[in-house]
Amino acid sequence: MRQLLALAASAIALCAAPAVAQNVAMTGVTVATGDGSEPIEDGAVVVRDGKVVYAGPASGMPETAMPLVEAAPGTWVTPGLFATVTTLGIVDVSAVSDSNDTRAGGSPFSAALDVAPVVNPNSQNILVHRAAGITRAATTTLPSGSIFAGQGAIIDLDADGDPITRPKAFQMVDLGEGGARRAGGSRAAAYVLFRNALYEAQGLRGSTGTPQITEIAKDDEVFLSRFDAEALIPVLNGTQKLYVSVERAADIRSALALKGEFPKLDMVLVGASEGWLVAEEIAAAGVPVLADPLDALPYGFDELASTQSNIGRMKAAGVKVALNTAGMENPRRLAQQAGNLVGLAKIPGATGLSWGEAFAAITSIPADISGLGGQLGVLRPGAIGDVVIWDGDPLEVTSVPTKVYIGGVEQPLGNHQSRLRERYRDLDESDLPKAYDW
Structure with a gap:
């Protein structure tokens, strides 16, 4: 015995x-x-x-x-495969609030929210997407009570151990239609809120580059809490990536202009359905894009110029483009969407991608945009052994x-x-x- x-x-x-x-x-x-x-x-x-x-x-x-x-x-x-801007690991059934940690509209915090502690490696969503060949993903909460979504993390879909590859990898802000609604009903309000938040972070940082002890008086109904302002200091310093959700060409131009005001911003555009209209400006700014694949019909008024050729045209203009997962909760069709771009290249008058370009847009390019280039999304000596057969x-x-x-x-x-x-x-x-x- x-x-x-x-x-x-x-x-x-x-x-x-x-x-x-x-x-x-x-x-x-x-x-x-x-x-x-x-x-x-x-x-x-x-x-x-x-x-x-x-x-x-x-x-x-x-x-x-x-x-x-x-x-x-x-x-x-x-x-x-590397899935960008997802909710993997923080939601199982979107309609059941007990299993859905994607939104915190009732929280007093926004930019300070950190997704890393709540990622569930045993989520069925993670298991399903691992079986689809996705080995790494960027996961984040979504803007709800503010224009800021919080601090997203890069995760692995490993069945064993801690899923967090890189915590607090990026901050996400919505400066499009959704951000306008949350800021008070106008894009003008969203941009004032965003600038004010960065100036508050700048005040807290001080000339030494570290947070100061002095408190900043504020009206909590308008400005961010101290914790949210402190969470934006890495964004202001350029040590944390800023994912900016915008679709309209005019909004993209306004977002790019922010780099002139805050030159250290390590900006990434998310969505960019009308990016092809300002592709040369995006390329000149050196800002990469996580673009929705194959937007052919406008979802809202900020996507009226959407076209299936958007990604191909931006790529042709010199923009670094990765495929964003249009269905954040269910991005397992990522490879199929990349394949559609290969097929699009064969249609007269359309602009798609070659096979190698399309596959890179769901592997090495999103890894590179996430700050993990050369380590993930590639098969080369020294890279991490994420391999799919x-x-x-x-x-x-x-x-x-x-x-x-x-x-x-x-x-x-x-x-x-x-x-x-x-x-x-x-x-x-x-x-x-x-x-x-x-």
């Missing part, structure tokens, strides 16, 4: 221990490195101790003692991941949806639950 208890305790200890990165080598596969280049046929990938050590033609693969992972014909190997071209709607590695650790691909599929897929009418017997 004592021996059985000891064995059980050992088994529990093993289950609780963190997963160890596997050494993986594959050859004879199609490799997409994620850096914008076209796929490599008859390629090879080697991952050792959680890092990529080789990705390229099979003929150049280094000798290795690792066992080769068997690859079926048509297998593709890519870096993990697909049963076909990942930008084709029929292709699905067969294996997902995060940091070199193979991940489980099961989730509530897959279990329901397995439960009901092969049932005949006699096997249906009694509730279905009319």
